[in-house]
């Protein structure tokens with residue numbers, strides 16, 4: 001399973017990239033606004049230089065012509081840019097065009113299996129179903145992931161990867177992995193939570209204490 005970090009915060013991206021566990025980055029207009037960066041193009045350029053994997057940068061327009069022009073501009077920033085478009089009729093038309101020209105496209109704001117089928121038919125590289133937002137309104141976000149993975153598995157010609165988005169906790173990540181989703185895009189704090197278990201901490205403390213009792217050291221040179 002690929003782990004993308006879901007943020008536009010450069011410090012978090014740099015910090016997590018150093019773990020060697022990061023396969024990409026997703027941003028969206030809200031995350032960019034939250035980052036406080038005032039030059040989106042330069043921000044995307046820097047993120048794409050930090051993480052070699054796919055970096056999603058979202059268009060702002062809603063009409064086909066402008067969305068397409070924005071998408072082409074974003075794609076030229078770096079070879080690892082994935083242009084992000086909303087799952088709307090215009091967005092899917094743009095997806096079809098850009099993916100046909102070899103550009104990675106991440107179709108976002110997916111909330112139904114029907115939408116996910118359209119994204120695959122439009123040649124999306126990634127489709128981003130928002131599990132947390134579905135949970136927030138009392139629907140089962142992970143059921144959507146199961147439905148999409150089941151449908152996609154029937155059609156080998158569908159090349160679209162399921163990129164689980166709107167992740168709120170480690171169990172979203174684990175369940176997505178059990179369902180066979182290709183990618184999870186995870187907020188920095190949730191990635192850090194994945195490492196933690198109290199029994200690991202307890203075990204490390206005990207090993208350190210017991211090793212100290214031996215009075216020995218492991219040579220480092």
Ligand code: E4P
Nearest residue numbers: 006026027028133165166167
């Ligand atoms: C992907 O980048 C999505 O835009 C993001 O995961 C949405 O998360 P949210 O529902 O917490 O805003």
